Amino acid sequence: xxxxxxxITVLGSTGSIGCSTIDLLLAEPxxxxxxxxxxxxxxxxxxxxxxxxxxxxxxxxxxxLLDELRDRLKGSGVRAAxxxxxxxxxxxxxxxxxxxAITGAAGLEPTLAATRNGRAIALANKEALxxxxxxxxxEVAAAGATLLPVDSEHNAxxxxxxxxxxxxxxxxxxxxxxxxxxxxxxxxxxAATPEHALxxxxxxxxxxxxxxxxxxxxxxxxxxxxxxxxxxxxxxIDVLVHPQSAVHGMVQFRDGSLIAQLGAPDMRVPIANTLAxxxxxxxxxxxxxxxxxxxxxxEAPDEVRFPALRLAREALCAGAASPTIFxxxxxxxxxxxxxxxxxxxxxxxxxxxxxxxxxAPTLDTLDEVLHWxxxxxxxxxxxxxxxxxxxxxxxxxxxx
Numbered sequence: 150x151x152x153x154x155x156x157i158t159v160l161g162s163t164g165s166i167g168c169s170t171i172d173l174l175l176a177e178p179x180x181x182x183x184x185x186x187x188x189x190x191x192x193x194x195x196x197x198x199x200x201x202x203x204x205x206x207x208x209x210x211x212x213x214l215l216d217e218l219r220d221r222l223k224g225s226g227v228r229a230a231x232x233x234x235x236x237x238x239x240x241x242x243x244x245x246x247x248x249x250a251i252t253g254a255a256g257l258e259p260t261l262a263a264t265r266n267g268r269a270i271a272l273a274n275k276e277a278l279x280x281x282x283x284x285x286x287x288e289v290a291a292a293g294a295t296l297l298p299v300d301s302e303h304n305a306x307x308x309x310x311x312x313x314x315x316x317x318x319x320x321x322x323x324x325x326x327x328x329x330x331x332x333x334x335x336x337x338x339x340a341a342t343p344e345h346a347l348x349x350x351x352x353x354x355x356x357x358x359x360x361x362x363x364x365x366x367x368x369x370x371x372x373x374x375x376x377x378x379x380x381x382x383x384x385x386i387d388v389l390v391h392p393q394s395a396v397h398g399m400v401q402f403r404d405g406s407l408i409a410q411l412g413a414p415d416m417r418v419p420i421a422n423t424l425a426x427x428x429x430x431x432x433x434x435x436x437x438x439x440x441x442x443x444x445x446x447x448e449a450p451d452e453v454r455f456p457a458l459r460l461a462r463e464a465l466c467a468g469a470a471s472p473t474i475f476x477x478x479x480x481x482x483x484x485x486x487x488x489x490x491x492x493x494x495x496x497x498x499x500x501x502x503x504x505x506x507x508x509a510p511t512l513d514t515l516d517e518v519l520h521w522x523x524x525x526x527x528x529x530x531x532x533x534x535x536x537x538x539x540x541x542x543x544x545x546x547x548x549x
Contacts, residue, residue, distance in 0.1 A: 154182040160240055160259050161250030163188035163195050165355040166273045166299065169416045170248050171198050173424055173432065178202065185239040187251070187259070190214065196221035206230060208239045210255075237262050246424065248299070249274045252357055253480055254522045257281055261515065267292040271423040273299040275370045278377040280473040281518040286377060297423035298378055302371050304419035305398025305410035306379065313402065315380055322399040323371055324391040325450060326351050326414075328363040330493075331392060335454060341493040343486060351394040351414045360483045364496045365450060369461020370479075373472050376465055383465050388458065389447045395437055396445060413437050456497040460504060470512040470521040471504065477525035478503035485533040495536055502532040 157174065161167045167188075174181050183204040188195035192214045199207035199222065206228040209218045215231030222229050230239065240247070240259035247263040248271045249256060256274035261281075264270055265288060272278070277285050289296050298304050302323040310318070329348050330338050346363040347356060354362070361367035372386050397419075399409040412418045415434035424430065452459040457479065464475040482499035485491045491499065503525050512518060 154180055155245040156182045156184050156243070158185045158187075158240065158242060158244040158247045158263065159183075159250070160187045160236075160248060160256065160263065161189070161252065161273070162186040162198055162248075163191040164250055164252065165358070166250040166416060166420070167248065168194075170250070170420050170424070171202070173417055173421055173430070174202055176433070177430065184242050184244045187236050187239050189251075192218050192221065196227075199227045200225045203227070206239060206242075208235045210236050241265065244268060246271060248420075249277065250299075252276070252355070254280060254477065254519070257515070257518065261285065261288055264288045264294045265292050267294050269295045269297055269423070269426070271297045271299050271420065273420075275300065275367075275374050276476050278374045279370050279476045280522055281515060282373070282377040282472065283513070284515050284518060296378065297426055298374075299416075299419055299423055300371060300374070301397045301412075301414075301416065301419050303375060303378055303398070304422055305396075306375065306400060308410045308422060309398060309400040309408045310379075311408070313400075317402050317404075318379075318381070318385070319401045319403045320385045320387055321375060321379065321381065322387045322389055322401065323368065323375060324389050324394070324396050324398060324447075325365060325368045326362065326394045327390040327392050327450075328365065330363055330454075331390060333454075335494070338454065339492055339494050343489065346486070346493060350392070354416075356487060357480075357483055360486060360496075361479070364457045364483075364493070365455035366457035366461070366479045366483075366496065366500070368450070369458045369464075370476065372458070372461055373465045373475075383462055388450050390450050391445065391447050393442060393445055395439075395442060411437055457500060460497065460500050464504065464509075467509040469509040470507070470517070471509040473512060473518055473521045474503055474507050474509075474525040475500055477522040478529040481526050481529035481533065485537075490537045491533055495533070498536070499529050499532050503528045 183202040185206045186199050186204045187208045190211045209231045212232035219229045240262040246269045249260040250273040260277045306321050349359050394414040396409050401407050413435040417432045417434045421430050421432045464471040478500045482496040506528050
């Protein structure tokens with residue numbers, strides 16, 4: 150790493166990825182100058198982070214919490230701001246390295262604003278490349294920015310490439326833990342509650358990504374994202390279920406060599422890789438003990454029990470706005486499942502309905518991305534409401 154402090158912005162500092170990033174920054178504060186921290190609604194945590202790291206500005210997305218943020222930061226020297234426009238302005242501040250970890254479509258505009266600085270963007274927001282892939286990549290190229298993948302699987306591919314040209318790659322392999330329902334029957338999954346789905350066997354993550362892992366929608370999003378990051382076709386991207394979560398990704402080269410990246414299931418490892426890139430930095434993440442692990446298992450994913458993976462591949466092949474529709478419909482479906490408005494299997498049904506209803510309309514600008522994102526959400530909500538109504542009517546008939 151360079152001798153002078155690197156200027157840092159963290160978008161989504163109070164989320165799971167953001168907190169892991171803050172942990173790394175606090176471990177070596179002299180190496181970093183914190184420009185902006187952006188949080189969603191956890192005003193107490195945001196203020197604590199900003200004071201501990203002596204950030205220039207702390208921004209809360211929910212403007213109704215701005216007065217509370219100001220009170221908590223009083224006397225610290227940290228400026229406070231709130232609201233959507235303040236988030237975008239903070240993202241646009243010049244910084245050597247920006248963590249883009251605002252989840253969902255809400256992260257699109259801030260991530261694009263950060264990209265235009267032409268510096269390093271540590272990308273933890275899948276939707277930036279899934280929903281707005283062409284738009285995002287154009288902005289990256291125009292600004293001369295460096296895109297550093299934070300997802301453990303994409304970061305594993307990034308590390309495994311070790312500077313090799315993409316033309317030397319035959320295929321890549323993304324691994325999946327299989328989530329809590331890896332061995333579950335369709336009947337068990339149909340009856341699953343949010344509490345069941347949130348019990349991830351290996352990773353500690355936020356609710357949205359944990360449900361995505363349980364449905365394997367996250368792996369579908371990662372297939373689309375990998376195609377964008379590395380310029381590969383659907384056929385060049387394999388997925389293997391690997392319950393130990395020790396191997397995060399592999400690259401099969403055309404000479405027959407297979408190079409893998411291994412590590413403990415701790416997001417501080419891939420974050421540190423991007424934070425120190427092109428160097429390395431120390432982390433307190435657990436070290437992988439292969440002798441204790443004893444075995445590494447791999448199996449093909451079941452796209453019948455986990456249709457979201459198949460639907461994501463269909464969206465990638467269809468192109469245009471199809472990945473945008475997949476991502477937005479999945480967000481609505483996950484919210485509906487967590488709100489107990491649909492069952493777990495309804496997640497895949499909701500995505501399939503939205504994709505079938507809207508097809509693959511053309512998409513070339515951010516406004517078009519936001520339009521089809523909104524349309525997919527509207528259509529998905531229609532499906533969820535109809536399913537909810539049918540479910541309630543069925544329950545009334547049963548009790549009658």
